[in-house]
Amino acid sequence: MRVSFEKIAKTEISAILSSLLDIPHDSIKTVSLGKQSDPDLVVNAGHFTFVVECKSSSNRAQVNLASAELEGHRSASKKNTIPLVVVPFMGEAVRRFCDEHKLSWIDLSGNANIKGPGLLVHIEGHPNRFKRVGRPSNVFAPKSSRIARRLLMEPERGFTQRELSQVTGLDEGHTSRIIRRLLENRLVLRDKEGFLKAEDPDQLLGTWRDAYDFDKHQLIKGHIAARSGDELLLNTTRILTELEINYATTGLAAAWLYTRFANFRMATFYLHSAPAGSLFDSLHFREDERGANTWLVVPNDEGIFHGTMVREGIPCVHPVQVYLDLKGHPERASEAASMLRREYLKWKRND
Numbered sequence: 001m002r003v004s005f006e007k008i009a010k011t012e013i014s015a016i017l018s019s020l021l022d023i024p025h026d027s028i029k030t031v032s033l034g035k036q037s038d039p040d041l042v043v044n045a046g047h048f049t050f051v052v053e054c055k056s057s058s059n060r061a062q063v064n065l066a067s068a069e070l071e072g073h074r075s076a077s078k079k080n081t082i083p084l085v086v087v088p089f090m091g092e093a094v095r096r097f098c099d100e101h102k103l104s105w106i107d108l109s110g111n112a113n114i115k116g117p118g119l120l121v122h123i124e125g126h127p128n129r130f131k132r133v134g135r136p137s138n139v140f141a142p143k144s145s146r147i148a149r150r151l152l153m154e155p156e157r158g159f160t161q162r163e164l165s166q167v168t169g170l171d172e173g174h175t176s177r178i179i180r181r182l183l184e185n186r187l188v189l190r191d192k193e194g195f196l197k198a199e200d201p202d203q204l205l206g207t208w209r210d211a212y213d214f215d216k217h218q219l220i221k222g223h224i225a226a227r228s229g230d231e232l233l234l235n236t237t238r239i240l241t242e243l244e245i246n247y248a249t250t251g252l253a254a255a256w257l258y259t260r261f262a263n264f265r266m267a268t269f270y271l272h273s274a275p276a277g278s279l280f281d282s283l284h285f286r287e288d289e290r291g292a293n294t295w296l297v298v299p300n301d302e303g304i305f306h307g308t309m310v311r312e313g314i315p316c317v318h319p320v321q322v323y324l325d326l327k328g329h330p331e332r333a334s335e336a337a338s339m340l341r342r343e344y345l346k347w348k349r350n351d
Helices: 005-021 060-074 092-100 145-153 161-168 172-184 201-211 229-242 251-259 277-283 319-326 333-344
Strands: 029-031 041-045 048-054 081-087 105-107 112-116 119-123 188-190 196-198 218-223 247-250 267-271 294-298 309-311 314-316
Touching (some): 005 029, 005 041, 005 048, 005 105, 005 112, 005 119, 048 060, 060 081, 060 092, 060 201, 081 112, 092 112, 092 201, 145 161, 145 172, 145 196, 145 201, 145 319, 161 172, 196 201, 201 319, 229 247, 229 251, 229 267, 229 277, 247 251, 251 267, 251 309, 251 314, 251 319, 251 333, 319 333
Parallel strands (some): 048 081, 081 105, 247 314
Antiparallel strands (some): 029 041, 041 048, 105 112, 112 119, 188 196, 218 294, 247 267, 309 314
16 A cells, blocks of 8 residues: 555654754654645744645646745744655755745755754755666656657647647547646646646746756767857758758857847757768768767657748747757856747736
8 A cells, every 4th residue: 555655754753853953852742633624734943933835746737836836835924933845855946946945844865954043054965765666657758758859839829638649649538648647746736627738837937847857868069160059050940941951050059049149159950850971971960979069869759840930031939949959068058048038938827
């Protein structure tokens, strides 16, 4: 029988706090209040009282939900209580999210960051005790992420589940499983008419970006002689077009085409299929990772091309995809991503 994470947390949190605070284990009192509107746990440990929300996943959406729930409990709690999130293992990206939102947390793998009146605890370096064996279900896996992409491309539109299946090219069973996970994680909402939307597009995009790894695509890094990024972009796209090779630009070059922000040295191109040797010859492409100014990328799913737009005659993947890909790029990629988000990915919440 599967034991809920809340039960595991209730069993282990006393021992963890005893060790962190250096107080006797038997002096710690843990109470589960029972009502849905109550916090998962209230823990009295020495001079400190913790109001606790337990989440079985430490993705950004679940931690953000815990933060909102703790904020709701705050008014009903004593002033000296410390709101605390407990998860199995807190990944690096969500740790930064917690820091930004001044949110205290413990993971059951032994790491912690707690700040409160008269208390500062910071422990890191313990590995994840809760790694799953086998391939985990992932709403942002290559094919599965087509649903998130479509919802972010049209955030004001409501979709039926069948429509999402049709526009993404996923079978209805796969679509149903992904929608169920997105609903469970409060990344998608279903309205009274049954239409599906991103509950908070910013949250959906941020959670996806935390999970996204550009290196999962097939990357071929090399060098093409050019005096500037503009020249590199124009010459390469001209040759690709002449050779009738289907492609779309991403990364810094695409961000520049969308926003005109920041000059770039490197250009990145998604190709619909693996490049032949003749393409390398035509481009005068020299494979060289250290001095690379050109990345040719074979994507791990064709959904990458959904929503491709033409900017100044050059196909670019959708701004959502460019924003994700910039996470894996050098130079001024972080600044370019921020500009792209401000100009193209600024949404209203579905309140």
